[in-house]
Amino acid sequence: DGGITQSPKYLFRKEGQNVTLSCEQNLNHDAMYWYRQDPGQGLRLIYYSQIVNDFQKGDIAEGYSVSREKKESFPLTVTSAQKNPTAFYLCATSKPAGLNTEAFFGQGTRLTVV
Amino acid sequence: GNSVTQMEGPVTLSEEAFLTINCTYTATGYPSLFWYVQYPGEGLQLLLKATKADDKGSNKGFEATYRKETTSFHLEKGSVQVSDSAVYFCALYTGGFKTIFGAGTRLFVKA
Numbered sequence: 457d458g459g460i461t462q463s464p465k466y467l468f469r470k471e472g473q474n475v476t477l478s479c480e481q482n483l484n485h486d487a488m489y490w491y492r493q494d495p496g497q498g499l500r501l502i503y504y505s506q507i508v509n510d511f512q513k514g515d516i517a518e519g520y521s522v523s524r525e526k527k528e529s530f531p532l533t534v535t536s537a538q539k540n541p542t543a544f545y546l547c548a549t550s551k552p553a554g555l556n557t558e559a560f561f562g563q564g565t566r567l568t569v570v
Numbered sequence: 571g572n573s574v575t576q577m578e579g580p581v582t583l584s585e586e587a588f589l590t591i592n593c594t595y596t597a598t599g600y601p602s603l604f605w606y607v608q609y610p611g612e613g614l615q616l617l618l619k620a621t622k623a624d625d626k627g628s629n630k631g632f633e634a635t636y637r638k639e640t641t642s643f644h645l646e647k648g649s650v651q652v653s654d655s656a657v658y659f660c661a662l663y664t665g666g667f668k669t670i671f672g673a674g675t676r677l678f679v680k681a
Contacts (some may be wrong), residue, residue: 462613487667498659498673499614500629514668546613550667557671558604559661561613 459483462547462562468570469534469541477532477565479547488530489548489559491515499546505530534567542569572597576660576672583650584680591645591675593634593660601662603627603636603643608657608674617645619659655679 460481479488487506491499501514505524518524519538524530534541548560577592595601602621606614618627623638632647643660660672 460613489667497675499671501668505665548613550669557602557663557669558616558619559606559614561606561615563613564611 460547460549460560460562462565464565467565467567470570472536475532475533475567476501477534477545477547477567479530479532479550479562480528481530481547481560482528483549483560484527485525485549485560486527487550488524489550490514490520490522490530490532490558491546491548493544493546493564502532502545531566537554543567543569572601572662572664572670574660574662574670574672576658576675579657579674579676579677581675582593582680585652586649587679589645589647589650589654589677591658591660591677593643594646595641595643595660595662597641597662597664599664601664602664603634604661604663604669605632605643605645606659606661606671614659616617618659650668650677650679652679652681 463478489504490502500516503522505511521533543564548559550557573596575591575594604619605617606618608614618629620627626635634643634645657674657676659674663669
């Protein structure tokens, strides 16, 4: 089936650790995105990538890093510099830009600092 | 800049009640408008969309009409079910690679 796979579904991080969230897609979409969701705050864009080997910061990029070495994959690393990482993280993709462009989402990863 | 404003939740309704969730937007140009739904513990999925003024998007009994004169895209359903309990996000897209999402409105439907 075509879709977006995020793993793991739940992730626990100790203080000072870096962790990496996986996002894989087989929709053949060029654009990929990472969003952070906190209760009552909607979605905030962390990073996005329009094409392989290229990515741009979103609205809340500090403390996060990404790579886009393959079209299918867009992993997100939450570094120790991110002071409040507990949140629900959503990966999304979209086709090349056009007015019918909708976003397709993965099932999310819930990250908790312990 | 571009923005989306949704009514605050939670919205609590009894089964078979009429639903309206208000959404207004600010945008330059002519955006496409979307409603996404998020069920507990899951990602978002597209519910309906409209790409130009006066278009009506519809799906699963939900409807929304793109009103340029009032810059609105209110979500409606004539008779809600318990299974409609979820968080609903209004969103706009003006081109490029960024979609702007509203804060989300949580809906609870009681049996």
